Every structure is written in structure tokens, then in C-alpha cells.
Amino acid sequence: xxxxxxxxxxxxxxxxxxxxxxxxxxxxxxxxxxxxxxxxxxxxxxxxxxxxxxxxxxxxxxxxxxxxxxxxxxxxxxxxxxxxxxxxxxxxxxxxxxxxxxxxxxxxxxxxxxxxxxxxxxxxxxxxxxxxxxxxxxxxxxxxxxxxxxxxxxxxxxxxxxxxxxxxxxxxxxxxxxxxxxxxxxxxxxxxxxxxxxxxxxxxxxxxxxxxxxxxxxxxxxxxxxxxxx
Numbered sequence: 513x514x515x516x517x518x519x520x521x522x523x524x525x526x527x528x529x530x531x532x533x534x535x536x537x538x539x540x541x542x543x544x545x546x547x548x549x550x551x552x553x554x555x556x557x558x559x560x561x562x563x564x565x566x567x568x569x570x571x572x573x574x575x576x577x578x579x580x581x582x583x584x585x586x587x588x589x590x591x592x593x594x595x596x597x598x599x600x601x602x603x604x605x606x607x608x609x610x611x612x613x614x615x616x617x618x619x620x621x622x623x624x625x626x627x628x629x630x631x632x633x634x635x636x637x638x639x640x641x642x643x644x645x646x647x648x649x650x651x652x653x654x655x656x657x658x659x660x661x662x663x664x665x666x667x668x669x670x671x672x673x674x675x676x677x678x679x680x681x682x683x684x685x686x687x688x689x690x691x692x693x694x695x696x697x698x699x700x701x702x703x704x705x706x707x708x709x710x711x712x713x714x715x716x717x718x719x720x721x722x723x724x725x726x727x728x729x730x731x732x733x734x735x736x737x738x739x740x741x742x
Contacts, residue, residue: 518688518709520734522727523548523581525692527563528714534568537718538576544724548579550692550712551601555586558610559658566592566599573600583631583692583712585658586610590617597624605629605652605690608640618647629690633658634666638676645685650710651676656693665694670706677707697729704737 526549529537541549551569556562569580582601586592589606590613596604604621608630611617621628631652632640641651653673656663669691680687690710691703703711713730720726 520704520731521547521710522730523550523690523710523712524717525550525552525712525714527552528718534572535575538572538578540723542576542578544727546578546727548581551580551582553582553584553586558587558607559585566595569596569601570599579603581605583652590620593617593620593624597626601626603627603629603650605631605650607631607633609633609636615644615647618644634668638672638679641679645680645683645687648687650688650690652690652692654693655691655695663694665699670702673703673706673708697733700730700733701737701740704734705740
């Protein structure tokens with residue numbers, strides 16, 4: 513399936529939501545029709561920050577039926593796959609840089625009934641995906657160096673994104689491409705035109721006073737991107 517024909521998915525990052533009212537943020541996302549919520553799980557080892565864990569996700573799972581896209585920025589994620597499944601994750605994304613046995617981890621995620629994703633840091637080359645594309649439902653390209661919200665988008669992501677989409681099309685793989693870091697309404701058209709179809713936006717989404725209006729802006733921007741030729 514080409515990038516243009518894949519459905520656009522917005523996944524607001526709860527790292528930029530009001531951490532004192534995550535339940536309210538989830539309910540607001542669901543109310544305006546946002547399809548996914550993105551959880552940035554950080555362990556203070558793989559990245560220099562600590563955020564949510566499986567216990568928080570388990571607690572919030574009970575307040576919303578929205579799709580939980582859980583991004584594990586943690587070392588040796590294989591230790592916690594069962595915990596996050598029990599907490600209510602619908603998808604687990606692990607970093608290629610964080611585990612020695614990547615293919616085994618991705619297979620186990622699917623065996624547990626979740627969608628499997630793999631993330632690449634900005635400096636990690638695409639050849640890390642050479643033998644695992646058949647084992648993933650989504651590839652996440654980091655467009656900032658992971659660990660903190662509110663960072664500026666790295667322009668080099670565009671070329672990497674176009675190469676990744678070409679690789680996926682060439683192999684006939686059924687894989688979504690997600691971009692995470694510095695995503696805004698303004699750069700959404702170019703991201704969609706370059707081959708992404710799942711966008712994570714933290715401050716670019718939650719800084720808006722009206723979530724419904726901001727979601728509509730993202731949808732319009734994505735539609736315009738499908739008609740661009742870069």
C-alpha cells in the first residue's frame with residue numbers, strides 16, 4: 513500500500529499533556545475523534561529522563577478505549593513486554609538500539625497479541641531494518657534525539673523518511689511509518705508527502721486551547737500533503 517493510500521493517524525504524546533489530569537486528557541482526545549494516544553515510556557538509562565511506567569498505563573486504561581501506542585524508550589525492553597500487555601498496551605514500539613535480540617522481541621510482542629513497532633534514533637541507519645521488516649507493523653523514525661519533549665524537528669529526517677518509504681514499497685511490506693519529535697501542523701504536509709502516515713505530536717497538539725480545532729488542522733494538513741510532490 514502506498515503512503516498516500518494509507519490512513520492518516522494522529523497520536524498526541526501524553527508527555528505534553530497535563531500530567532495531573534491524564535485521564536481527562538485521554539477522554540478529551542477520544543471525544544474529538546483522535547484515534548491514538550502515544551505513551552513515551554522512559555527509564556533514565558536508555559534516555560536521560562524518567563516518565564510513565566506500566567502502572568500508570570494500567571490505571572489509565574480503564575478510563576478510555578482509545579488505541580494505546582506505547583513507545584518503550586527503555587534498555588532491554590524484553591523484560592517488560594508481558595507487563596505492558598497486561599497494562600493495556602495495543603502496540604509496543606521498541607528501539608533497535610536497546611536490545612540485542614530485536615527479532616525475538618518483535619516476535620514476542622505479536623505473540624502477546626499486540627502490534628509490534630521498531631524505533632530508530634536519528635543517527636541509526638535504515639539498514640538496521642534489513643531483516644526485520646516482516647516482523648513489524650510500524651517503523652518509528654525519531655526526528656529528535658529522544659529523552660525530552662518540546663525539541664526542534666531535525667530536517668535530515670525527510671531524506672531518511674523518503675528512503676524508508678521506498679524500501680517498504682520495494683519489498684511490498686504492509687508497514688506504517690511514524691514520525692516522533694517536533695511534529696507540528698506546519699510540517700505535517702511535507703511529512704505526509706515524504707511517506708509518513710502516523711504522526712506523534714506533543715506540544716504541537718496539546719498547546720492548543722481547542723483540541724477539536726487542532727485535530728482538524730492536522731487532518732487538513734495531512735490531506736494537503738497527499739497531493740504534494742516533493
